[in-house]
Amino acid sequence: MITAYLPFFKNDQFEGILGLDLTLDSLNAIIQQSQRKVGTLFVTTKNQQLLAHPRIASATQKTILFTKAAFPESINTSALKNYPTYTTNTFVQEGNYWIYSESIPHTSWRITYLVNYWDIYLRVFRDVGINTMFIILTIFVLLFFTNRYSQRRFISPAMSLVTHIQNENNHLPAQTYQVPRQWQHWFEVISSIFADNRSLVQELKVHNEALEQKVADRTREITAQNEELIQNQEEITSQRDYIANQNLTLKRKEENIQHSLNAALTIQRAVLPAEQKFRDFFEDYFIIFKPKDVVSGDFYWLWQKSPQEVMMMVGDCTGHGIPGAFMSLITTALLDRLTRIKGIENPAEVLSGLNRAVKKLLRQEETHSNDGLEGVIFSLSKQDNEEYLLNFASARSQAYYILPHQADVEVLDGDRTFVGGVGSDIRTFSSQEVLLPKETQLYFGSDGYPDQNNVVRKKIGRKRLKATLLSIASQKMQAQQQHLVGCLATHMKDTDQRDDILLMGLRL
Structure with missing residues (x-):
């Protein structure tokens, strides 16, 4: 207990x-x-x-x-x-x-x-063995009866159906097969399919014979056309060789023209003033010179009369490329004759003399040629009080200047008269004088920069150019040049340059 x-x-x-x-x-x-x-x-x-x-x-x-x-x-x-x-x-x-x-x-x-x-292991193995034997026996019995059923209901009829298909395919006489009722329909379908197939084969045979005849006829036509094409190909080959020879000739001529243009550019750059002359007289400067077609109708000319005085012209001749370049060379030669040889020093008188010389040299009254130029000409002389006297004349052009410590752009306007072209030989130009302090910045150029359009054909314009000059006036001239070139490249992205471009900046 x-x-x-x-x-x-x-x-x-x-x-x-x-x-x-x-x-x-x-x-x-x-x-x-x-x-x-x-x-x-x-x-x-x-x-x-x-x-x-x-x-x-x-x-x-x-x-x-x-x-x-x-x-x-x-x-x-x-x-x-x-x-x-x-x-x-x-x-x-x-x-x-x-x-x-x-x-x-x-x-x-x-x-x-x-x-x-x-x-435990033996118990598990015994239970698993008994269950496994029961499952195997069950599967065996199922497989046996399934095989008997499938043999009678599916395999034997299917084999008979295969034999029937082979007999139909080999055109052998039909036989009688002992198959379940539901299989009789497929035997009838197979017989019908082969009967229809034999009928279609016969129709295709007739159709193929007709098609072979058409192919033969078409082949004869194509053979004749091929002979004609071969003849045409020989003619085209001959023409291609002729065009290739012409292209080679044109390429050689283009190379010669390009060499000539490069030589002309070398001559034009040699005629333009050396940069040392700018460094001798001005505190700082920049020159943006971008011809449209290798050589340019825009030009600039400089004559240093003495260490204290210089005369300059910035001009834009009619046209661009080779015609404009020829005109700029003629103008440069005429300026040297008028100033260095004839001794004319007043800018307005130089423009008047240049007008007469251009009309005479180009015989414009006979040829009715309207070629000429526009631009500004000025002289700068150093004064005793470190100021500069600017004597300025212009033909259809403007110039700008910015005084030290002044937040505005001053404009120098000239006459609306053109140099050269059909018209009177006597054209009078006016000049104006301005006294400028040291560090004054002067800007001259052709109309190529303000008239350059963008992809939607909108120009830069003089108003925008003046605003840009004012915004960069505190920078050195080289920095100003880089900024102006960058603005121009951005503006004319995805479009072509329309004219020669010349823009010059001078610091006194």
Whole structure:
């Protein structure tokens, strides 16, 4: 007899003790009922006494056995030693055995499950083997009956159908086949298909004979056309060779023209004033000179009369390319004659003399040629008080200047009269004088820069040019040049240059 008891409380007040007397035989019966097919369940106390075991513990024993009796001899010693330290709710391996134990709540007892894992493996293999044999037998039976059914319902009729197709294909007499009713329809369909096929083959044979005749006739036509094409090809080849020779001749002529243009550009640059002359007289300067077609109708001319005085002209001759370049060379030669040889120093008188000389040299009254030029001519002389006297004359052109520490662009306007062309030989130009302090910036140029259009045919314009000059006036001349060239490139992106471009900046 064993007794289990449990105190109970109500509202934290001790009310009494609940006890249960249980015989070892009844505990063994409970354990026996809970026993698994493999392994052994048994109950022990904290003193290593064996309370219940399905085989070795009973009430008839005079003494209670110890836990050692529950373990097999192969693991008896190690299991008895380690049993008190086993972690509950966890499988522990001892030799070929797994040991699992749990504490029984509200008691000092422990229930333990002991099993040989080889028994588990053998049990699993036996169950799997039986199930596998049953499945294999079932599959075999199913396959046997399925094969018999498919042989009678599908395979035999299908083989008969294949034989029927072969006979129809080889034009053999039809036979009678013992097949299920639902297969009879396919035999009839196959017979109908082959009958229709034979009819179509006959029609195609007739059609092919007619088509072969048409092909033969068309081949004769194509052969005749090919002979004609071959003849045409020979003519085209001859013409191609002639064109190739002409292209080679044109290419050589183009190369000669390009060499001539490059030589003309070298001559024109040689005629233009050397940059040393600008450095000798001016504090700083820049020159933007961009011909439209290799050589330019725009030009600039300089004559330094003395270390204290210089005369310059910036002009735009009629046209561009070779005609404009010839005109600029003629104008440069005439300016040298009028100033250096004839000694004319007043800018207005130089323009008047240049007008007469151009009309006479080009015989414009006879040829009715309207070629000429427009531009500005001026002289600069240094004064004793570090100022410069500017004497300015113009033919259809403007010039700009910016005084030091002044936020505005001043405009020098001239006459609207053109130099050269059909008309009166006597044309009078006016001149004006302006006294300029040191560090004044002067800007001269042709109409090529302000008249350059963008991709939507909008010009830069003189208003925008003046605003740009004013915004960069504080920079050095080289920086101003880079800015102006960049603005021009941005404006004329995706379009062509329309005219020669000349823009010059001078700092006194």
